[in-house]
Amino acid sequence: MSRPVDNLDDALQAAISRGLDALTPDQVERLAAILDERPDLAAQLADRIPVIEPQLADALAQAERQSLPSTGAWSRAWDRIADAQPKVARRTRVGPQILRLWRPLAAVAACLVLAAAWWIGTPRPPTAPPLRLATDLEIDRLEVYDGDTPFVVSIGDSGAVIIWVLEERS
């Protein structure tokens, strides 16, 4: 049976050496609050891997084994991932061609220098700060026109969504 610990220093050392089970719920909350404020103390825990009981790991493996995708499903998943990859253009040999093109290239370079000078000299409007989108939306009720269909579409990876109504007439 785990021996309860007396103070927070001991609690942190117990968490490190014996695991979280050595602590009471109250000690965990107080220790968590202090660790959130004290990165130096949190660093003592940072490189520890929390222990998982073999029987729990075993039960998880068993529970998940039945849900693993089939070979065919994995193959289809890879096909979709591969399709999403950008195609890499084949390189062509350009060395000798550049030597023949030096006059037109010099003209293009001169134009670019002039354009850059104009751009630097032109006052530009100040950059607007990014919009802060909601990331914790909770919908209580949503009604749309007959025949229209509402969608909740994730945008970005911060949890933001857009409520998108697809009109029947579209």
Added chain:
Amino acid sequence: MPPLHVEPEELRVVDRAAAGDSAARRALFEQHREAAYRTALRITRREEDALDVVQDSFIRAFDRLAEFQRESGFRTWLLRIVANRALDVLRTRKVRQAVPLDPGDESRGPQLAAPDTSAPPGQELERQELAQRLRQALEALPADQRAVFALYATGEMTYGEIAAALEIPIGTVMSRLYHARRRLFEILPDLATPGVLANTGRAT
């Protein structure tokens, strides 16, 4: 946090994958897909969502290989993407479930396996029943505890890595993990080490 040891061979594969080598990317996919899937499943609790999360996560990872800092292994970095993508799916699902957009979807609750009464008696049956009870217990965890538990259950990630993956402080990781384990062991005391529940004030 001290830098972790990263296998040189893995770094070579990652370098080739970053350069667009399809075979290297496939190798990374095959090596890490199962860990990614298990993590996604633990968070989303739905097989089809978990597979979508794995696909999206690998696409994103390959797109951002240049950002992989190499102070942790590729798997840890990938699981960070997986966890966040899975939580994204959960948030969208939470919004959808507040409003039944498609009456057919209302019946799509969590898919719990029915007990297999045709299974062989004895130890195998007990294991399967335990597995089902564990799935149901995980389903009952709040999403934030489930996300921490999902990464903890890989058995490979440190407190610091879990904190970085979920962008929460280490103290919060500790607290959520403690409560997740406590809830699981209250429902499934046979999985707990003897004495684990002693400090909660409950009799063991």
Added chain:
Amino acid sequence: MPRPVHVVSLALALMLSGVAGAADEPKDNRKPVDVDIWVIRASTKSKDISPELKSFADKLKQRFKYTGFRLERKIKETVDLGKTLTTSLTGGYQALVTPKAREKDKGAERLALQLQVLKEKEKKPRMNIEYKLEAGAFQPFGAWDLEGGDVLIILLSAK
């Protein structure tokens, strides 16, 4: 030396102004709501993006076919809880925004709102939604047909 009656009068005046001030000042969770609506025209025929919409447009372009996003107008109004702001958007559309409540959730302020989007001369709203979100954050809604194949998107925030 002021006469006692003047001191008493002054004290009374100070007390009453304090009470009146307290009565005039609404409690935090009843104070009026600042509503901010951005009216956006999204198009497939243009690639122009208003500078304030750059980050938002980048996100939407990953999901939808629209390439141009023009900020047509911004509407800022202060509305009492339970009251409805009615405002024109563009293309004959109107928005009705009703802030319903302020809440605190783990120290962060959230607002409960109702938004209706209507087209002129139609009795039933195109969309009627009640939702809660963090104060000051923008929630996007779309997309309603405009002429030329463009669509209306709105961003709504309340704090």
